[in-house]
Amino acid sequence: MIFDDLRAIQLRYGFLPKVELEGLSQRTLTPLYQLHSVASFYPHFRLAPPAKAEIRVCADMSCHLNGACELRTELQRRFAGCRPEEVQIRDVSCLGRCDHAPAISINDEILSEASAASAEQMALRALRGEEVAEPHPERARVECKADPYGDGDDKKYDVLRRLVESRAWDDVLAQLKAADLRGMGGAGFPTSMKWDLVRKQRDPVKYVVCNADESEPGTIKDRFIMTHLPHLVIEGMIIAGVVTGAKRGILYIRHEYAIEEEIIGGEIRRCYRLGLLGKGILSSDL
Known part of the structure; x- marks a missing residue:
């Protein structure tokens, strides 16, 4: 699928280089304008090299009510001396972490219940070229009354x-x-x-x-x-x-x-x- 191809290119380069889009167009016989249409529609696709630390602050309801605006302002203050190619800070729509607001993403890695300090440390790792993502915690078992199978795998399906x-x-x-x-x-x-x-x-x-x-x-x-x-x-x-x-x-x-x-x-x-x-x-x- 074209979407998967675009995703693979961005994972490799961090954005969608023109020469790669042209090559994809030729390989898949997809008009170049259609590839640009898809790439420009989804905000996580980039047509230009991103900043070393691309900070996106969720501005939707739950995060807004839990201090997202203040968080963005504080991050802008802390990184005021950085060049655009180093740090970029902007608002985005819902990141899907409404139960752990405020949420931000840095280089597509989401930080839940973000504070200025935790966001700054994550962004500094990105600036140093280090791994940004935090280790994912083990998924805790949750008892769900909606699950007719309960615990164990023997009866599932x-x-x-x-x-x-x-x-x-x-x-x-x-x-x-x-x-x-x-x-x-x-x-x-x-x-x-x-x-x-x-x-x-x-x-x-x-x-x-x-x-x-x-x-x-x-x-x-x-x-x-x-x-x-x-x-x-x-x-x-x-x-x-x-x-x-x-x-x-x-x-x-x-x-x-x-x-x-x-x-x-x-x-x-x-x-x-x-x-x-x-x-x-x-x-x-x-």
Whole structure:
């Protein structure tokens, strides 16, 4: 995918050099203006070399109410003597850490519950060319009443296993309708109707798309679910695919959720090892 190619280039160079975009355009037969359109739309892509310490202060609601403006002002004071190519400080929209405000990112590494002192130390490491990222803490086990499987891995994906064995697709749609499950995007569209419409489509090419972007200010529910209940996300997508006849799944995750991307990616790889994803899942013809 073009997005992945752009991401790989930026990870290598820190930005998107013109010569690399031209090469990508030639290799993929994608017009150069389309690559520029994608690169300019997403704020984390850079078309010019970044400063050594690129500090982005979240300016959305939760961080604003927890001192983000004062934090930005203090950082501007502390780095007032630096050149633009050394330090750049600016506001950004929600970083997805509303429960740990104020949040900032330095060279795309997020610092939660940031103070002027902790942000300064992180920026100084960037200026010295050192590793900016702090070690990620071990994920604490959280007891979630929403998880029907509880602790342990032995029963996870049991609903999917029973569904593949029974092939009771109509029962799933009936249960979705009885539960009045609806989409969370604002329109409240009935999930059972959506799945049924897709299932009845004759086109063999179908997709299950999970939107994990949650870019609305103050919204962090998806991050919690992906962190602590990744198996439910993946199982839900597989069940949707089995019922509707979709063969491909796409989980759209925001740039700021790098840790959650690792967790979800690990769960997907685990599902492949267990035979829950791929061709002929669970030794079936699905």
